[in-house]
Amino acid sequence: MINVALIGAGKMGLSHLAILGAHPEVKVVGVCDTAKLITEALTKYSGFNCYTDYLEMIEEVKPDAVFVAVPTKLHAPIVEKLIAKGIHIFAEKPFGLNPEEGIPLVKMAKEHNIVNMVGYHTKFVGTFQEVKKIVDLNLIGDIYHFQAEAYGPVVIKNKQNNWRADPSEGGGCLMDYTCHVIDLLNYLIAPVTEVYSSIIKPIFSSHVDDAVYALMKLDNDVTGVLSVNWSDETYRKMSTSITIIGTKGKIISDASELKVYFKNEFDCPPGYSKGWNVKNVTELTEDVDFYLRGEEYSAQIDYFIQAIMGKTENNINTFETACQTDQIIQMIKQKAVAL
CATH class of the missing domain: 3.40.50.720 (NAD(P)-binding Rossmann-like Domain)
Structure with a gap:
């Protein structure tokens, strides 16, 4: 215990x-x-x-x-x-x-x-775990482009008096929302090593950003686009997604659904076929003892407890990888274009 x-x-x-x-x-x-x-x-x-x-x-x-x-x-x-x-x-x-x-x-x-x-x-969401397996097995060939996104209705009016409007409290879309997308991108494909340029844009907020856009390069030389906006009321809640394009296929995934396109039959893993394949998160998620807001929250805590007990390695979401995400946030700030 x-x-x-x-x-x-x-x-x-x-x-x-x-x-x-x-x-x-x-x-x-x-x-x-x-x-x-x-x-x-x-x-x-x-x-x-x-x-x-x-x-x-x-x-x-x-x-x-x-x-x-x-x-x-x-x-x-x-x-x-x-x-x-x-x-x-x-x-x-x-x-x-x-x-x-x-x-x-x-x-x-x-x-x-x-x-x-x-x-x-997010790393413990079944769809993104499946994306990780497909990418690691090189099943969509050489990756040459990604688009990492998140949208949601956090700040949709001008008046904001809570911590989200205070940069000293960790407020702002970049610190609170975008960090999830960066951390997931680092994990699924490769760590971000360069930010070519970025836009950190206020929409309703006065002291923090509400949207973040950036052009990036990863450690494996793959380039792509980051697009995050927490002032989008067309979404009911935060929606994180990633698109990955390779020479042999394409992946489009969010927390609910995974879509994978394979050009060739012989590149398909078991359970997949040539062309488009669609899998729901319920097909890809392991049961947890206690469900609250999503299986991923219980799964991450169970992983932490199992690591303490020596039953699994402590190599997911460590201080080191989280600090790496903080470094990329700083890079985005440094490369921000003046508006």
Whole structure:
């Protein structure tokens, strides 16, 4: 049994808490939040040990692992203290407000042999996992172009008074939305190594960006386009998709549906045929013990717990890959064209 504590009981923190509470190999030993309204409600209705000071909680409950779901600006000091205490860490994304915060933490986690993970849940979606398999097997030939996209209705009016409008809190489409797409792109094809140019565009916001567009090159010399807009009300919720074009085929995938085109019959893996193939996420997703908002959220937590138990490798969504995503975000900022 892995003893787990949570720091930050906001939207994502409570989601993690629900999944952790139902995990057969986890015991939730403490929850910390600075809002007494939240801790009092949890104490009354959940039975969890609740705290307003995370250091006090750590000393009293001595967890094996901690989930850090606080604002991004608070990640670095909390994570540093947890690593020093030998505690395994799951942190919400993005890892830091800049890569300079994350680089020393990557080194520390390795030195202290800490199992570490950042909450880029999209990698655990069945359709994107299938894309990864197809790309790794080189089944669509030499890739020469990609288009990585995400759209959603987060900011669709001028007045915004929450953290999403504050760059010092990790607000803005680039930090909050685009990071998911970059991280997925790095994983599915190859890491971004160059940003030729970018546009960071406000639409309704005054202090942060609402749309991000960029021309990029990957580590394998594949080039493509990034297009993200969180002010698109034609979408009910965030929709992330990727198009990958190769010499022997084409992939178009989002979190719900995978479409693959194979030019030749002999390039097709089992279950596929020449021409267009369409598979729904339900065909490609493994069952999880507890469903909340999508199987991927439970799957990523189970992966983290299994890594702590030594049952799987700790090589997906690590501090290192998340810090790499932070570095690319910085590159996009540096290459932004003045509007």
